[in-house]
Amino acid sequence: MSNDQQATVHLGEALAWLRTLETASADAVITDPPYSSGGMLRSDRTGTTKAKYTDSATKSQYVDFSGDNRDQRGWGYWMTLWLSEALRVTKPGGVLVMFCDWRQLPTATDTMQSGGWVWRGLVPWIKPDARPQLGRFTQNAEFVAWGSNGPMPVEGGALPGYYLARAPRANEGRQHITQKPVDVLRSLVQIAPRGGLVIDPFTGSGTTGVACLHEGRRFAGCESVPHHHATALHRLAVARGAAVPDGMQGAFDLEMS
Template sequence: MSTVIKRVIGDATLYLGDCLEVLPMLSGVDALITDPPYGINENSKKVASRSNTAKAKDYGVFDWDKSAPTAELIELMRSKAKWHALFGGNYFDLPATSCWLVWDKLNTGDFADCELAWTNWPKAVRRIQWRWNGMIRQGNEERFHPTQKPLAVMKWVIDLCPSAQTVLDPFMGSGTTGVAAIQMGRKFIGIERDERYFETACKRIEEAMRQVDMFTCQAQESPVTNDLFSEGVA
């Protein structure tokens, strides 16, 4: 068994390690919201071939998308939460659902027009449009990971979930799901085996926690204004 490192940042608990080793140690949570490898051989060479501009980000060498999670790992992840949302669910063997989440990336070129997330939610299909077309990204959000999802999209997913007071992401990557959860006042548990992305996730979640704490502090320090027209005031 390899070494697992645990780091607690406010309401976030982050693990550096393989989710196969960490998941059995965890108790149940409300929601599993994650973006596992799809097994479509997304790698550094393919990303570089699509990015022919000088501003293209170099994500280094990676080939972790050679295979999708096994059926056993999918079931292990799902056993840890009541509600599930898995991006790339169309690549996995999952039960039928009434609620696919459709992220329309408003793409051009050879990228997929949409990405799908499978859920077990008792809802109808839902769609969000959020441009994420290579270097053209709505909100000009910084990208840290080649398969990173926009923060707004992850907040949308969490908000749609029937209950997501504690969110688990066993494939945390650069921590976008965690940032979304913290900004929305939820608890988060994340697992990532790549140390580079684990450290990036920690920094992003620390910053999100500072912003939340600052907002809370400012709200507490705000002066109270009495309503002169309230009951009992002449």
């Protein structure tokens, strides 16, 4: 396997996995942790992720994901734990790039800094097809909060300050409830040097890894749900050209029903 085709996903728990990684070995942490958001009531938070994030038309297509039931204080404490460990694993000057939504934005940026990262900015991800709500502002954006492990060298090209992209749709081969657009990740991973190592402790269906393979970055991820781990491995294999595309493998489709 050539250097730019190196991509692995560990099946297990993220904090335990991070603790096994070498100090200062990664160039960037590019990740999408469970938001523990959605809903106004405790019962909303403690429900399944399918109940929170899918509608009746798509619910049966998806498998729940883990880690989305923490209350606000619990989420903040947990974020600081893994963000601290991710800092240790990242080279000085390396970067953290982390998705969050509007509800969790204050805690996400606070905990990034409690974890020792220098907070450097926000990159809005605008979803043009967000559902309008009568008498309300439409909630079109999620956010990419980013920071660095101390001072950053000035190198590489300029990257965008916002993204305009639809979220992957159920009828377009989406395999994870909160799957992110590959094109957005292909741009984000360019914050890491070509051939550099990107890690994603919350790999889900593997979008960060797919982007790394397309963009010539090495990738190591972790996912705790076996179904999503298998999805990520499959998508990485497709991205390497070693497997048939998503949706064309009967056994895989059956597993999702």
